[in-house]
Amino acid sequence: MFEFISELSRWAIPVILLVVPLVAVLRGVKVYETFVEGAEAGFATAVKTIPYLVAMMVAISIFRASGAMEVLVASLSPLLGFVGLPAEVLPHAIMRPLSGGAALGIASDIVKTYGPDSFLGRLVSTMQGSCDTTFYVLTLYFGSVGIRKYRYSVLLGLVADFTTLVASVFIVSTLF
Amino acid sequence: MVNFVWLAMVVFGIVVAGINGNIEVVTKAAFDGANNAVKISISLIAIITFWLGIMKLAEEAGLVRALAWLVRPVMRFLFPSVPREHPAMGAIVMNLSANILGLGNAATPMGLIAMRELQTLNHSKDTASDSMCTFLALNTSCVTLIPTTIIGIRLLYGSSDPTDIVGPTIIATAFSMLVAILVDRLLRLFYSGKRR
Numbered sequence: 001m002f003e004f005i006s007e008l009s010r011w012a013i014p015v016i017l018l019v020v021p022l023v024a025v026l027r028g029v030k031v032y033e034t035f036v037e038g039a040e041a042g043f044a045t046a047v048k049t050i051p052y053l054v055a056m057m058v059a060i061s062i063f064r065a066s067g068a069m070e071v072l073v074a075s076l077s078p079l080l081g082f083v084g085l086p087a088e089v090l091p092h093a094i095m096r097p098l099s100g101g102a103a104l105g106i107a108s109d110i111v112k113t114y115g116p117d118s119f120l121g122r123l124v125s126t127m128q129g130s131c132d133t134t135f136y137v138l139t140l141y142f143g144s145v146g147i148r149k150y151r152y153s154v155l156l157g158l159v160a161d162f163t164t165l166v167a168s169v170f171i172v173s174t175l176f
Numbered sequence: 177m178v179n180f181v182w183l184a185m186v187v188f189g190i191v192v193a194g195i196n197g198n199i200e201v202v203t204k205a206a207f208d209g210a211n212n213a214v215k216i217s218i219s220l221i222a223i224i225t226f227w228l229g230i231m232k233l234a235e236e237a238g239l240v241r242a243l244a245w246l247v248r249p250v251m252r253f254l255f256p257s258v259p260r261e262h263p264a265m266g267a268i269v270m271n272l273s274a275n276i277l278g279l280g281n282a283a284t285p286m287g288l289i290a291m292r293e294l295q296t297l298n299h300s301k302d303t304a305s306d307s308m309c310t311f312l313a314l315n316t317s318c319v320t321l322i323p324t325t326i327i328g329i330r331l332l333y334g335s336s337d338p339t340d341i342v343g344p345t346i347i348a349t350a351f352s353m354l355v356a357i358l359v360d361r362l363l364r365l366f367y368s369g370k371r372r
Binding site for chain 1: 177178181182185186188189190191192193196198201202204205206209210212214217221224225226228229231232233234235236237238239274277278279282284288291292294301302303304308309312313315316317318320321322324325326327329330332333334335336337338340341342343344347348349351352353355356359360363364366367
């Protein structure tokens with residue numbers, strides 16, 4: 001199963017790159033001109049995200065560097081301990097929605113310290129694999145089209161992240 | 177809520193730095209954060225430009241519509257306000273498929289394309305529409321079949337079976353996706369009532 005999926009991932013993009021232009025040609029599309037026409041908006045889309053990402057990443061960076069993150073971890077530990085989350089993976093749980101790179105750093109550190117096949121190693125691996133960097137994705141995607149009012153999406157993203165945490169703890173302690 | 181979260185991170189960060197006596201880190205952190213943000217955006221230019229070109233080809237060739245047609249029942253349930261033949265449907269499906277396969281650097285541009293299409297259907301251009309909120313919830317809680325990066329790290333530190341977390345990961349994300357869809361429906365009801 002794993003072999004199959006990993007082969008599929010390896011082939012996915014080359015196959016798309018082969019099939020899409022071929023089908024387009026067969027349907028009478030001018031492939032080069034159409035590609036360029038579509039690609040034109042790429043620069044503007046990327047540049048438009050700059051102010052949004054700057055705003056969010058400055059805030060996250062200050063929050064982390066100042067030590068405020070540790071305060072948050074300490075104050076949230078009773079709540080997360082209540083759902084059975086070990087204290088060692090707390091920083092990861094809190095960092096995961098905020099910063100992808102930092103969360104990956106914490107995850108590698110836990111895997112290295114406790115061993116990849118320990119309970120903590122497996123738990124943090126599952127948490128790392130099953131979440132996404134919610135704030136980054138929200139900022140990037142909304143920023144690219146100029147959305148400023150996020151309505152309930154931040155709350156929704158955090159609820160989903162929290163659910164993943166609880167589910168990870170439950171599944172890893174059941175299976176291993 | 178994003179206003180609150182943003183302000184809280186900045187204010188709380190500065191206050192804690194002041195109390196800890198290392199207020200000087202704030203300035204450096206702020207500039208580092210800004211610098212990183214610009215670097216990310218710039219490095220996105222290449223990959224977004226590339227995928228926008230491919231997507232335009234796929235659209236003109238009718239492939240996006242075909243893809244959207246394949247998963248129409250699910251999509252109509254999740255995105256009732258998006259018309260059936262709209263390019264947004266295809267783009268959303270492409271993004272979710274890329275996420276499922278763990279193709280991180282292909283998923284992001286597809287997501288940006290989907291947002292652009294959803295924005296064409298949006299009535300107030302600076303406010304997230306219901307469909308946008310649903311799409312982002314699905315995107316961030318989406319089932320990932322192969323969490324490539326963490327498997328690499330497990331391999332690096334000598335795991336006897338680096339991929340044994342794939343099963344638990346799929347179950348955990350499937351569960352959170354389900355909850356995300358349910359909560360999305362509830363919040364949508366609540367917020368649409370409040371907005372009027």
